[in-house]
Amino acid sequence: MFTPSFLNGVEYLKISVLGCGRWAAFLAWYTESLGNQVMVWGRETSKRYQRLQDTRKNDFLMLPKQVSLSHSLDETISFGEIVIISISSQSLRSLGKQLHALGNIENKTFVLCMKGLEIGTGERLSRILLEELGAGIKVAVWVGPGHVQDFIKGIPNCMVIGSDDIAVTRQIVDEFSSNLIRFYYGTDLLGIEIGAAAKNVVGIAAGMLDGLQYTSLKGALMARGTKELSNLIEAMGGDPMTVYGLSHLGDYEATLFSLHSNNRRFGEDFVRGEVSDTLAEGVYTVEALMDLARIYKIELPICQAVYNIIKGSQDIKGELLSLFLRPVKAE
Amino acid sequence: MFTPSFLNGVEYLKISVLGCGRWAAFLAWYTESLGNQVMVWGRETSKRYQRLQDTRKNDFLMLPKQVSLSHSLDETISFGEIVIISISSQSLRSLGKQLHALGNIENKTFVLCMKGLEIGTGERLSRILLEELGAGIKVAVWVGPGHVQDFIKGIPNCMVIGSDDIAVTRQIVDEFSSNLIRFYYGTDLLGIEIGAAAKNVVGIAAGMLDGLQYTSLKGALMARGTKELSNLIEAMGGDPMTVYGLSHLGDYEATLFSLHSNNRRFGEDFVRGEVSDTLAEGVYTVEALMDLARIYKIELPICQAVYNIIKGSQDIKGELLSLFLRPVKAE
Numbered sequence: 248m249f250t251p252s253f254l255n256g257v258e259y260l261k262i263s264v265l266g267c268g269r270w271a272a273f274l275a276w277y278t279e280s281l282g283n284q285v286m287v288w289g290r291e292t293s294k295r296y297q298r299l300q301d302t303r304k305n306d307f308l309m310l311p312k313q314v315s316l317s318h319s320l321d322e323t324i325s326f327g328e329i330v331i332i333s334i335s336s337q338s339l340r341s342l343g344k345q346l347h348a349l350g351n352i353e354n355k356t357f358v359l360c361m362k363g364l365e366i367g368t369g370e371r372l373s374r375i376l377l378e379e380l381g382a383g384i385k386v387a388v389w390v391g392p393g394h395v396q397d398f399i400k401g402i403p404n405c406m407v408i409g410s411d412d413i414a415v416t417r418q419i420v421d422e423f424s425s426n427l428i429r430f431y432y433g434t435d436l437l438g439i440e441i442g443a444a445a446k447n448v449v450g451i452a453a454g455m456l457d458g459l460q461y462t463s464l465k466g467a468l469m470a471r472g473t474k475e476l477s478n479l480i481e482a483m484g485g486d487p488m489t490v491y492g493l494s495h496l497g498d499y500e501a502t503l504f505s506l507h508s509n510n511r512r513f514g515e516d517f518v519r520g521e522v523s524d525t526l527a528e529g530v531y532t533v534e535a536l537m538d539l540a541r542i543y544k545i546e547l548p549i550c551q552a553v554y555n556i557i558k559g560s561q562d563i564k565g566e567l568l569s570l571f572l573r574p575v576k577a578e
Numbered sequence: 579m580f581t582p583s584f585l586n587g588v589e590y591l592k593i594s595v596l597g598c599g600r601w602a603a604f605l606a607w608y609t610e611s612l613g614n615q616v617m618v619w620g621r622e623t624s625k626r627y628q629r630l631q632d633t634r635k636n637d638f639l640m641l642p643k644q645v646s647l648s649h650s651l652d653e654t655i656s657f658g659e660i661v662i663i664s665i666s667s668q669s670l671r672s673l674g675k676q677l678h679a680l681g682n683i684e685n686k687t688f689v690l691c692m693k694g695l696e697i698g699t700g701e702r703l704s705r706i707l708l709e710e711l712g713a714g715i716k717v718a719v720w721v722g723p724g725h726v727q728d729f730i731k732g733i734p735n736c737m738v739i740g741s742d743d744i745a746v747t748r749q750i751v752d753e754f755s756s757n758l759i760r761f762y763y764g765t766d767l768l769g770i771e772i773g774a775a776a777k778n779v780v781g782i783a784a785g786m787l788d789g790l791q792y793t794s795l796k797g798a799l800m801a802r803g804t805k806e807l808s809n810l811i812e813a814m815g816g817d818p819m820t821v822y823g824l825s826h827l828g829d830y831e832a833t834l835f836s837l838h839s840n841n842r843r844f845g846e847d848f849v850r851g852e853v854s855d856t857l858a859e860g861v862y863t864v865e866a867l868m869d870l871a872r873i874y875k876i877e878l879p880i881c882q883a884v885y886n887i888i889k890g891s892q893d894i895k896g897e898l899l900s901l902f903l904r905p906v907k908a909e
Contacts, residue, residue, distance in 0.1 A: 404795060
């Protein structure tokens with residue numbers, strides 16, 4: 248169990264949130280609302296951090312005054328017993344190296360609230376953290392459906408906590424469950440992480456179909472997308488059924504259909520020739536999935552098509568339609 | 579193989595379409611467009627039939643003049659080698675009895691383009707036809723995603739042909755595949771029929787969530803809905819993976835998200851207290867699914883909630899939210 252602190256007899260936990268983007272700020276807001284003491288870290292040069300420091304607001308929410316802000320990683324990591332990390336996936340390894348250099352990470356539980364895979368290695372985020380911080384730390388992931396925009400309005404959702412240690416999973420679920428977020432236990436960490444990351448790629452594909460007026464093929468996309476990733480997870484040693492749970496299929500409404508979805512929007516804009524100012528997370532993930540396809544010698548036709556299109560394929564429509572309208576075969 | 583007829587050296591099949599609703603009219607339009615000779619049957623008293631006879635149009639399409647219309651079931655059934663049936667599911671048994679009384683059904687291949695289960699027995703449609711016409715007939719089902727509105731505009735989709743006889747499946751797929759509809763072979767007829775029927779019930783649930791402003795729970799609905807029906811199909815002796823293919827999950831875009839979906843719309847209207855003039859097909863299906871839950875002693879929480887609400891539960895919000903926000907557990 249976590250070791251709670253007390254204020255006027257009321258129990259609370261100290262939580263560090265590393266990151267200051269939309270989701271990180273929500274996690275600070277949410278965990279504070281459960282009665283915990285929260286410190287948020289962001290880089291001093293980050294515009295998002297500066298805005299939070301100046302106004303305590305972002306486009307979605309206002310941080311309560313009890314949430315402290317710091318641009319000292321040392322101070323923030325020393326603060327919390329639970330360390331929630333929500334940054335861009337490709338930056339996790341360098342953050343891990345920084346944390347390792349700072350030390351003072353013993354007995355902390357790290358919770359990764361992010362979805363991605365490392366380009367070049369295809370490595371999962373929990374593995375990157377273990378590689379950089381040492382196998383002694385406790386790591387869990389917190390993924391699943393839910394948009395900040397909805398949660399802030401009080402619209403509830405279910406999410407998943409997964410780790411390789413069911414005791415860690417239980418502790419986090421116990422601490423963070425509420426009427427707003429109901430957590431399920433995830434037991435296949437590999438499948439959860441691959442599925443959670445890859446749903447952003449399926450989201451880009453969905454947006455591309457929307458952009459080409461082939462929205463009605465998103466049904467076939469859901470059936471084929473889940474299957475292709477189920478095959479990958481099985482080849483990697485995970486449970487082929489995990490993608491059909493909350494971490495992947497359960498996130499399809501938010502990722503393939505919602506107007507809030509960055510990845511869907513990116514795909515739609517891309518096929519319309521509109522340049523996005525920021526790349527969606529799925530753009531990095533699809534590159535890492537190509538690494539995994541190579542390593543595990545497996546075909547990922549939908550991911551491959553998204554990759555080809557992003558890399559400049561001249562036949563966008565052909566790449567997408569051929570996924571679904573290939574010669575007749577068994578499902 | 580089917581025995582083609584010839585006109586000026588060009589091969590064609592004779593096809594009877596029983597039914598004259600939106601989908602039946604589309605099937606006549608589509609199979610005629612492939613170069614076949616088509617006769618459509620409707621009851622003389624049916625308003626849809628009268629409108630087709632008077633104007634050759636419905637709200638979606640115009641039937642080409644080569645398609646003949648008849649209100650004689652005897653004439654229509656005698657005409658075609660392939661008999662496509664697209665009527666309301668609860669009427670199939672009585673139509674089967676009429677066909678049996680007429681005779682002249684030997685060597686015909688029946689293709690059921692309809693989604694439902696019989697109230698009182700939970701029986702699948704292909705079984706009803708075999709029970710009424712005798713085990714000697716050939717029966718297949720044609721299901722999967724696709725809205726008439728989209729097909730008519732030339733937007734392609736993938737669908738599934740399933741039967742217990744792979745030779746029959748192959749013949750129908752060969753005859754009816756085109757650039758507009760690409761068919762996949764379905765090998766688990768039981769799973770296909772249960773999944774295709776039940777997706778209308780999940781569609782009603784999706785509409786109810788939309789109506790209550792809980793659209794973001796449709797992700798969890800997709801994950802839990804597929805699982806619950808996978809369990810049912812497995813209990814019935816089918817393949818638990820079939821629901822994750824085109825016949826069920828692949829139809830979720832059209833059924834859970836599209837504005838064209840009758841079942842989604844029905845659910846949305848229902849929770850808003852707006853009375854629909856026609857019941858959606860899923861209203862009948864959910865009653866039959868309750869029969870199956872009893873027969874196979876299995877829990878179907880989502881179907882049960884939809885059933886309770888339609889039957890007048892006073893706590894609509896509670897019925898739906900409790901599906902997803904129950905006490906914490908493993909997925």
